[in-house]
Amino acid sequence: MEKIETIVDQKEASDKLTATKTATPVKEVVEISGSQAVLEAFIAEGVDTIFGYPGGAIMPIYDAIYDYHDRLKHILVRHEQGGIHAGQGYARSSGKVGVVFATSGPGATNLVTGLADAMIDSTPLVCITGQVFAHLLGTDAFQEVDVINITTPITKWNYQITDATEIPSVLAKAFHIAGSGRPGPVLIDITKNAQLQKFNYSGYKKCTFIRSYRPKPIVRKEYVERAAQLINEAKKPMVIFGQGVILGKAENEFKAFIEKGGLPAAWTILGLSALPTDHPQNVGMLGMHGNYGPNVLTNECDVLIAVGMRFDDRVTGRLDKYARQAKVIHLDIDPAEIDKNVKATVPLWGDCKETLPMLTALIEKKQHKEWLAKYNEFTQKEIDIVIKDELNPTTDELTMGEVIKVLNELTKGDAIIVTDVGQHQMVTCRYAKFNETKSNITSGGAGTMGFALPAAIGAKFGAPHRPVVAVIGDGGVQMTIQELGTIMQTGIDVKILILNNQFLGMVRQWQQLFHDKRYSFVDIESPDYVMVAKGYRIEGQSISKRDQIKDALSTMLNHPGAYLLEVMVGKENNVFPMVPQGCSVAEIRLS
Amino acid sequence: MKKEFTITVYGENQIGLLNRIAIIFVRRKINIDSMNTSPSEIVGIHRFTILIDETEEVVRKVCRQIEKQVDVLKVYFNTEENIVWQEMALYKVSTEQIAEKAKVERLLREFGARVVAITKDFTIFETTGHREETDKLVKVLEPYGLTEFVRSARIAIMKSSRGFHEKLKEFEQRAPGEELIENEYLNQRQGVFSM
Numbered sequence: 001m002e003k004i005e006t007i008v009d010q011k012e013a014s015d016k017l018t019a020t021k022t023a024t025p026v027k028e029v030v031e032i033s034g035s036q037a038v039l040e041a042f043i044a045e046g047v048d049t050i051f052g053y054p055g056g057a058i059m060p061i062y063d064a065i066y067d068y069h070d071r072l073k074h075i076l077v078r079h080e081q082g083g084i085h086a087g088q089g090y091a092r093s094s095g096k097v098g099v100v101f102a103t104s105g106p107g108a109t110n111l112v113t114g115l116a117d118a119m120i121d122s123t124p125l126v127c128i129t130g131q132v133f134a135h136l137l138g139t140d141a142f143q144e145v146d147v148i149n150i151t152t153p154i155t156k157w158n159y160q161i162t163d164a165t166e167i168p169s170v171l172a173k174a175f176h177i178a179g180s181g182r183p184g185p186v187l188i189d190i191t192k193n194a195q196l197q198k199f200n201y202s203g204y205k206k207c208t209f210i211r212s213y214r215p216k217p218i219v220r221k222e223y224v225e226r227a228a229q230l231i232n233e234a235k236k237p238m239v240i241f242g243q244g245v246i247l248g249k250a251e252n253e254f255k256a257f258i259e260k261g262g263l264p265a266a267w268t269i270l271g272l273s274a275l276p277t278d279h280p281q282n283v284g285m286l287g288m289h290g291n292y293g294p295n296v297l298t299n300e301c302d303v304l305i306a307v308g309m310r311f312d313d314r315v316t317g318r319l320d321k322y323a324r325q326a327k328v329i330h331l332d333i334d335p336a337e338i339d340k341n342v343k344a345t346v347p348l349w350g351d352c353k354e355t356l357p358m359l360t361a362l363i364e365k366k367q368h369k370e371w372l373a374k375y376n377e378f379t380q381k382e383i384d385i386v387i388k389d390e391l392n393p394t395t396d397e398l399t400m401g402e403v404i405k406v407l408n409e410l411t412k413g414d415a416i417i418v419t420d421v422g423q424h425q426m427v428t429c430r431y432a433k434f435n436e437t438k439s440n441i442t443s444g445g446a447g448t449m450g451f452a453l454p455a456a457i458g459a460k461f462g463a464p465h466r467p468v469v470a471v472i473g474d475g476g477v478q479m480t481i482q483e484l485g486t487i488m489q490t491g492i493d494v495k496i497l498i499l500n501n502q503f504l505g506m507v508r509q510w511q512q513l514f515h516d517k518r519y520s521f522v523d524i525e526s527p528d529y530v531m532v533a534k535g536y537r538i539e540g541q542s543i544s545k546r547d548q549i550k551d552a553l554s555t556m557l558n559h560p561g562a563y564l565l566e567v568m569v570g571k572e573n574n575v576f577p578m579v580p581q582g583c584s585v586a587e588i589r590l591s
Numbered sequence: 592m593k594k595e596f597t598i599t600v601y602g603e604n605q606i607g608l609l610n611r612i613a614i615i616f617v618r619r620k621i622n623i624d625s626m627n628t629s630p631s632e633i634v635g636i637h638r639f640t641i642l643i644d645e646t647e648e649v650v651r652k653v654c655r656q657i658e659k660q661v662d663v664l665k666v667y668f669n670t671e672e673n674i675v676w677q678e679m680a681l682y683k684v685s686t687e688q689i690a691e692k693a694k695v696e697r698l699l700r701e702f703g704a705r706v707v708a709i710t711k712d713f714t715i716f717e718t719t720g721h722r723e724e725t726d727k728l729v730k731v732l733e734p735y736g737l738t739e740f741v742r743s744a745r746i747a748i749m750k751s752s753r754g755f756h757e758k759l760k761e762f763e764q765r766a767p768g769e770e771l772i773e774n775e776y777l778n779q780r781q782g783v784f785s786m
Contacts, residue, residue, distance in 0.1 A: 152614060153614050160606075211759075212762065339651075
């Protein structure tokens, strides 16, 4: 995503970009195929990695990529869902647009879960699907699926190309839409005839403007001033931040803002890693399994400043009892988010890369020492009742938390940690340490089990110099375990940490707490993961004793290449604190 | 409280946009009472007129979600007092019946109906007006054997609008001026938003 200060600058910058970066400058008209035009577009857009799976309707593109293998890396996944999750992982670790190929019919429908996930988590993707010949559209042809209609609600934009001459301009639009404003997935469906069709190509021109599309709303100064005034008058201000800070590349601006105002800042699960874990004003995680302090104090603060977050129901708990006492300042780039769930006192539309510095300039330098100390009091209580036993258990059973604690000690907070969905995800997000932004990759809004393994592969391709650890439960890993094949074939260095509690743990926890312990289909068996990994020529081991944790994790991290470590943890441990469904955030339970 | 709202959407003439707009209502299980798509005052820009029965809060949220679609330029919503609207209806009755009962002829005059076709077998009338009027005529014609009836979607013009020509010019600029403040909804948080 390009981040440009003013619109005038944007024009100049884009002129410069087209002048210097276009792969095939407009010098002469050459005849190329639609397929080649797709790949030329990728090169012009700076794409280096594609995740995909071939098939009948996308064969012309795969034929063309044969000649581009020196400029474009194609990763053959084992399933299109794995492909799109890898694309998401790539986008999230690199900050670039992820690119995915799939064929028509089942290839395209296998992308659906990933598209929905990317849509709700605002991940920039350009997915190219093959489609049957244009003259066969609507005839129930072999592997024909109406992918445009299927994906309309889960794409930021989608478009079907039936004529090759449209390819350069449509792909330029696709990359612009996917990466700008509030990012999201774009799907381009290209019929086979368009891929094969030769046409006169006169170069690729990046798209920077679409008249009906306003990626960045205009910031209104009077709202900035009103927000600053509220913050200056506040006795108990609280900041809650989401992925908007990361997507807006505004981590430094955010830090400057909270430091000047002396503001405590709590994060949503996707906002995690935008602010280092150790930052003294980082007061922890919001929501259902978040920390005690930020949840309770949400209902005590006088001014609530929401930055790049969308008040998901997992964050707010019961909405009519959420922060009723507070004046709410909502910073968001997407106007549709303002007032959607929580009514804003001051709606601060705009790119937070612009609005945060404007706010920082107007707020007084302050330290809310007493107010911050209050968070610490709650933290102490949470340590005594929950965290102590989770990180330093006295029973024989291993806890997920103690594994993450040792992982922190070994990675020192420098790894990218990719999590799946469930108990292990909550525990990892609660306890993992992060120094750097774009280090926490997880499926937040959609809660897609099976996300982590393929996303970790993509994350490693997106940030090849950083260690990548996928933390996965025994349920989720079995959903996309076929991607071990991708790891095997590419030799990508991904560490896989399975926290096995022999249950679908989160559902079991709910059944225990809210359904009288009627454990209905949560007792899931696992294969011998070490043997499975071995079958894919990936080394690994399984441990179940406390004194093995450190050595095993260290072996995993130091192993050259991929490694699978299974840790057998307690079967019926629960994740606390917890805001039960239908309760307010202040009613968070510690046990 | 639910009310009747008329939503006007200006959008690019793109295949699939109709669907993209429609599913935003379907997702919230809102029934669309009527929907009309037509050219607008500007060549190449389409205008959707959508009629729904909902609370103002929901309408406002839905409109923002429509406006955020890439191919949508602008969305407005209005209650009845801020628009001038019409619906057209066609009625088919047996010519024999019509010819015999002079009373019908008088009723038709009363309702301002026009005859658009007459054959030996049937006669087709047309009226344009508000729903209550067309509904009334249906009631009146029923005893005489109303063979077919159809009513068009609502079309509406916003009273306070000065047209979209000037707005479009703003849209076509990279740096829109004061005219096109994007926080229009927020300025109008209390009132119903019209152009």
